[in-house]
Amino acid sequence: xxxxxxxxxxxxxxxxxxxxxxxxxxxxxxxxxxxxxxxxxxxxxxxxxxxxxxxxxxxxxxxxxxxxxxxxxxxxxxxxxxxxxxxxxxxxxxxxxxxxxxxxxxxxxxxxxxxxxxxxxxxxxxxxxxxxxxxxxxxxxxxxxxxxxxxxxxxxxxxxxxxxxxxxxxxxxxxxxxxxxxxxxxxxxxxxxxxxxxxxxxxxxxxxxxxxxxxxxxxxxxxxxxxxxxxxxxxxxxxxxxxxxxxxxxxxxxxxxxxxxxxxxxxxxxxxxxxxxxxxxxxxxxxxxxxxxxxxxxxxxxxxxxxxxxxxxxxxxxxxxxxxxxxxxxxxxxxxxx
Ligand SMILES: Cc1cc2nc3c(=O)[nH]c(=O)nc-3n(C[C@H](O)[C@H](O)[C@H](O)COP(=O)(O)OP(=O)(O)OC[C@H]3O[C@@H](n4cnc5c(N)ncnc54)[C@H](O)[C@@H]3O)c2cc1C
Numbered sequence: 104x105x106x107x108x109x110x111x112x113x114x115x116x117x118x119x120x121x122x123x124x125x126x127x128x129x130x131x132x133x134x135x136x137x138x139x140x141x142x143x144x145x146x147x148x149x150x151x152x153x154x155x156x157x158x159x160x161x162x163x164x165x166x167x168x169x170x171x172x173x174x175x176x177x178x179x180x181x182x183x184x185x186x187x188x189x190x191x192x193x194x195x196x197x198x199x200x201x202x203x204x205x206x207x208x209x210x211x212x213x214x215x216x217x218x219x220x221x222x223x224x225x226x227x228x229x230x231x232x233x234x235x236x237x238x239x240x241x242x243x244x245x246x247x248x249x250x251x252x253x254x255x256x257x258x259x260x261x262x263x264x265x266x267x268x269x270x271x272x273x274x275x276x277x278x279x280x281x282x283x284x285x286x287x288x289x290x291x292x293x294x295x296x297x298x299x300x301x302x303x304x305x306x307x308x309x310x311x312x313x314x315x316x317x318x319x320x321x322x323x324x325x326x327x328x329x330x331x332x333x334x335x336x337x338x339x340x341x342x343x344x345x346x347x348x349x350x351x352x353x354x355x356x357x358x359x360x361x362x363x364x365x366x367x368x369x370x371x372x373x374x375x376x377x378x379x380x381x382x383x384x385x386x387x388x389x390x391x392x393x394x395x396x397x398x399x400x401x402x403x404x405x406x407x408x409x410x411x412x413x414x415x416x417x418x419x420x421x422x423x424x425x426x427x428x429x430x431x432x433x434x435x436x437x438x439x440x441x
Contacts, residue, residue: 105180107204111137113401114198114208116186116342119144120387121378122214123170123181125394125401129212130179132402137206138174138181139198145216145379146241148232152387154240166387186215190345196373209373210401213343214394216379217358219334222256222279226307227332234314234329235307239263240386242329243270249328252317254304255281257333258356261288267331268295275327277317279304300325333357336383346371350380358383367397375401 113129115122118140129136144163146152151160158166171181185201195209219237221228227235236242243266250273253264261284264276275298278284284292284299292299305320307330316326336358338350343361348371350359360383367375377397378390385393 105175105182107182108137108180109205110207111135112208112405113210113212114139114206115212115214116198117213117215118171118181119167119214119216119378119390121390121394122212123167123174124391125212125214125377125398126174126179127177128395128398129402130174130177134402136179138179139184139186139200140181141185142183145219146232149241153244155387186342188342188345209405211374212397212401213374213376213380214378215339217336217338217383220337221334222254222332224304224307226309230307230309230314236329236331237334239266239270243267246329247271249273250326251329251331252277252327253331255279257335260333263331263333264297265291265295268297272296275300275325277304338380340380346374348374353383366400367393368400
């Protein structure tokens with residue numbers, strides 16, 4: 104871990120794909136940058152990162168360890184810690200950690216990701232990221248042609264069932280506690296051969312560290328190799344409250360995100376966001392790209408500020424123009440005419 108510093112041009116809060124790629128860009132832009140990271144990326148339970156060009160299948164921890172090394176290669180610092188609060192401090196920010204350390208920054212890049220709130224079904228949490236899944240692009244290939252269940256648990260559940268049908272012909276939709284599918288959705292399921300099971304799922308059944316099915320509340324066991332759930336995705340934003348920067352309900356009802364423009368700039372001057380904290384559906388590649396984009400805009404913002412300050416200083420220190428002497432006047436005016 105790097106030595107603590109109490110001052111940096113940019114503090115990056117969160118060291119996942121978004122934060123580390125942002126920090127890499129800023130360090131390469133010769134900015135002093137500190138990444139503060141609690142070390143719990145969203146995909147930690149997964150074996151590998153899939154769909155990532157040139158690094159497909161790399162374990163999440165290995166990818167981030169390499170990212171940290173790349174940031175450090177350019178002089179960026181990465182420290183372990185949990186940010187508890189960020190407040191405005193003059194023309195910058197004061198960031199305080201849960202352990203009392205503090206650092207001042209001119210700009211903030213917030214990349215703290217999100218929390219997946221899981222459906223409350225006994226046994227489900229323990230299987231999360233292994234055979235309880237959410238994203239076909241992350242895990243679809245791994246469960247291709249297997250018996251997949253989709254637990255209706257959010258507004259995207261019907262969509263998830265139709266998507267997973269692309270990877271396997273054996274999909275069962277459990278209506279569980281949400282309203283039954285509409286007649287149109289029932290027709291879509293029938294057309295795609297997706298079975299619908301009514302009733303509440305009481306538990307996830309596991310044998311020899313492997314999901315084998317779901318137990319219905321009427322006692323039936325329905326065999327499945329994997330269970331797909333829709334989590335409620337909630338941005339990790341609490342420490343930003345004092346800055347007036349906070350998550351709002353996402354328009355499609357899947358959770359809460361911190362709104363920002365396409366460059367990651369929030370409504371609070373000097374604060375940028377990238378990755379899952381703002382884009383709930385971003386995969387690793389998209390989160391990393393957003394971190395890089397935000398970093399480039401932060402650097403441009405600092406350059407603009409520094410240029411304005413330099414121009415003001417230049418004007419303040421420039422001597423007022425001396426009146427031209429009589430002898431010089433003809434030459435000057437000749438020069439101007441040329
Ligand atoms: C089970 C599972 C499997 C997945 N598989 C894939 C896959 O195969 N391919 C793929 O592309 N995507 C996958 N994803 C999605 C992937 O996890 C996200 O795209 C990615 O993690 C988003 O990166 P991020 O940097 O925005 O957030 P994260 O990776 O979650 O990083 C956020 C970091 O901020 C830290 N943090 C949070 N709060 C604080 C704080 N207050 N102070 C300091 N640090 C803090 C966290 O500890 C964490 O290290 C998967 C997701 C899940 C849930």
